Amino acid sequence: MFDFHIEPIEEKLSSNELYDLLIIGGGPAGLNAALYAKRKGLSVAMITKEVGGQLHNTTDVDNYLGFPLIQGSGLSKKFAEHVDKLEVPILTNAIVTSLKHEDNIFKVTVDRTDTYRSKTILLATGGSPRKLNVPGEALFTNRGVSYCTICDAPFFKGKHVVVAGGGNSAAEGVLDLVPWANRITLVHRSEFRADKIILDKLKEVKNLSIHLNTQILSVEGDMMMKGIRVLDKTTGLERFIEADGMFVEIGMIPDSQLVKDLASLNATGEVIVGADQSTSLPGLFAAGDITNQPYKQIVTSVAQGAVAALAIDKYLKLLGGTK
Amino acid sequence: MMFLNEEVQKQIREFIGIIERKVTIVLFTKEEPCDLCEETKQLIYEVKALNDKIEIVEKDFIKDADDVKKYHIEMVPSFVLLDHEGTYKGVKFNGIPAGHEINAFLTALIEMSGVDFKLDPYFVERIAKINKPVNIKVFVTLTCPHCSGAVQKAHRLAMSSKFVEAEMIEAQTFYDLSEKHQVTGVPKIVFNDKFDLVGNQPMDAFLDQIDKL
Secondary structure: OOOEOOOOOOOOOOOOOEEEEEEEOOOHHHHHHHHHHHHOOOOEEEEOOOOOHHHHHOOEEOOOOOOOOEEHHHHHHHHHHHHHHOOOOEEOOOOEEEEEEEOOEEEEEEOOOEEEEEEEEEEOOOEEEOOOOOOOOOOOEOOOEEOOHHHHHHHHOOOEEEEEOOOHHHHHHHHHHOOOOOEEEEEOOOOOOOOHHHHHHHOOOOOEEEEOOEEEEEEEEOOOEEEEEEEEOOOOEEEEEEOOEEEEOOOEEEOOHHHOOOOOEOOOOOEOOOOOOEOOOOOEEEOHHHEOOOOOOHHHHHHHHHHHHHHHHHHHHHHOOOO | OOOOOHHHHHHHHHHHHHOOOOEEEEEEEOOOOOOOHHHHHHHHHHHHOOOOOEEEEEEEOOOOHHHHHHOOOOOOOEEEEEOOOOOEEEEEEEOOOOEOOHHHHHHHHHHHOOOOOOOOHHHHHHHHOOOOOEEEEEEEOOOOOOHHHHHHHHHHHHHHOOOEEEEEEEOOOOHHHHHHOOOOOOOEEEEOOOEEEEOOOOHHHHHHHHHHO
16 A cells, blocks of 8 residues: 655764765666675765665666566665665765865765765766756746656646656656546657657557647746647647646756866766766766766666776776775 | 565664664544544554554544644644653654655654754754744655655754754645645745745755744
């Protein structure tokens, strides 16, 4: 009847210790890096808002080898339990407010107060939902506009909801809304990018209208959102779609603010990494959705976490040995 | 049928094994109809069975008017936590803390028992300046992974200041209240029914809102 998602027991980080590696971010990339780093004997700790990261924003995962159709939170739990067995200290519910590099030491400040030190850093902070950046979107955020279907779908019981986007996240968003909304309209500015297997599931959804090649121009309403104005790019006609809510599922923007003055970023704010996940700053590595790798998948993030940890181990050995 | 299977029981037993002193859960329910009263009761009894420092006192929302008033109970199911001296420090849950909210519940039990959550001196200083009553409502859904973090911060504020009361509100159970506060995104954090924040915000953001009251 109820699921219970218990987070791992927090082990305290030490402000006195100079870690070999501090991992910022607790999603698939960070967790696998922790596993590999610990196995190499590095003194490693993790600082994260939530263990599992974006896995928790996904209801079902059906493309991770070995786990056909598992809940995102279920896969997160399996990852976390594996890391937990190695007793990696993890500071959760923590927001890193600054990252400094002084005298070849990285200093990580959490919630503007506690500071931790490390020889190397792995940045694996993933991303935040990308916004449409259209008039009315900010005004009606949390007044109808939402970016988390798994969190907020229950508020749209019996209502008409728009899903913006054409990738896997948008298609999965539609499926998350099926138990709640009485009508769903998917709007996307071009053609579908979602996997065929998910698109096939959409065909079974009743009360779903799909508007491709349709651009959202604005979100409108008074106290609450009342609908969206769209441009049908095929006919060139504008029209208003009445809706009680809209879930924006158009990808992520990298959470790279912390390193914008430390490492090279590309035009979209992704951290530029080499084949070994190193950045332009020696000792600073990055993995997962925050990097400039083109495909944002759980499995690619996990793999990058492993590569980063192994490269960090090598880097530390060249630097003069680990503890 | 038990809510907590053996594996989850083992995890919880380990999680709350560090409880230092007695914690009392005062549970308010009422006779039918009461959505999730029985389920909430069952859950807290299943958790109690995993640690002998947890006690439960049951109250009726209609019959125990004095207690309802004492703990500012406005809806059921609802429960508050009392420390080892039986003192109410403003930590309240409205609705069942299942799903991701189990973490907020277990953490509150641990911290109410006296386990220090080591608030940084910077925050201690800011919290010490609070000098008027503050009510913090944190609206959550059980599927929201970001919500329990917000509930935990609100509860820490309550435990750290005699002026602050902080309550988790499970938005689906208390749908009318959620509608009243126009909740369409969670966690929605409402301060004295006046100002609000959405998202698992840092402690600074909570204190900034309190300063505005």
